Amino acid sequence: NAGVTQTPKFQVLKTGQSMTLQCAQDMNHEYMSWYRQDPGMGLRLIHYSVGAGITDQGEVPNGYNVSRSTTEDFPLRLLSAAPSQTSVYFCATAGGLETQYFGPGTRLLVL
């Protein structure tokens, strides 16, 4: 039981490049979400999903796309990376009213 996994752990991008951050869970949780963590700002919600085929925007969605084709996976896409997207990204999952469990994070540097 791996819980929540994220890949890659660290990535460097150039401005304008695209990439996908991967998140996978094996807990059969319906709810999955992406947060970004910036210094002095805590964690902020980017996008979330309440089940396969259902996604919605969070607090800071601009510049990011998501899709949810399976219960297990919830990738986050950056279509054209910008320096403002330099951050640490966390994926989290929850089942119903249970506690949210976080992945180990992906550190992204956009030059």
Add this chain to the structure above:
Amino acid sequence: AQTVTQSQPEMSVQEAETVTLSCTYDTSESDYYLFWYKQPPSRQMILVIRQEAYKQQNATENRFSVNFQKAAKSFSLKISDSQLGDAAMYFCAYRSADISNFGNEKLTFGTGTRLTIIP
């Protein structure tokens, strides 16, 4: 919209002593959950303790306990017998208990308190 405020950016405590981290929140809801998460240098977010708003009894997990004051919208974390491994960023978070609306499962975080343990 809910907000969570942690007014202490940094705290320090002597090893084996007790420290209290503060958190206040604002909400118009009557039923919700409150959490404290710990983030050590590894960056992993680790759940420390959880409190359901409908429960009057304060939650306790070993050396960690909370003082939940619903009327005052206050949710402080007390760490007893502080250990070197307690050094981390601590985040207070809020979550609605109403799951009838999509998105209510999201967590709203405070800005964190960095706790240093002095040997």
